[in-house]
Amino acid sequence: MKGLQAKDLRGNDPVELERTRRKLEEDLFKHRMKKVTNQLENVMLIRSTRRDIAKVNTVLAQQKLASKGAPKAETQAASQTVSKEK
DSSP: OOOOHHHHHSSSHHHHEEEEEEEEHHHHHHHHHHHTTTTOOOOHHHHHHHHHHHHHHHHHHHHHHHHHHHHHHHHHHHHHHHHHOO
16 A cells, blocks of 8 residues: 555645545544554554645645735745845
């Protein structure tokens, strides 16, 4: 199993990413329960699931910053260009 790739997640909308994160959190809980009861054969599943959750959270944060910070970044870039021209 390859796992999730951040580049594949970037095309999704935030609602879909939230759904994916929730599913991964449920999977992580199930893996932990299986580990405690000695039913989990591959303990690397816990690690890979945690990393997949982190990837989804990263893409969500980047999308939120891009949607909120885009006008500010353009304004700052424009003001820096004007100040350099003077």
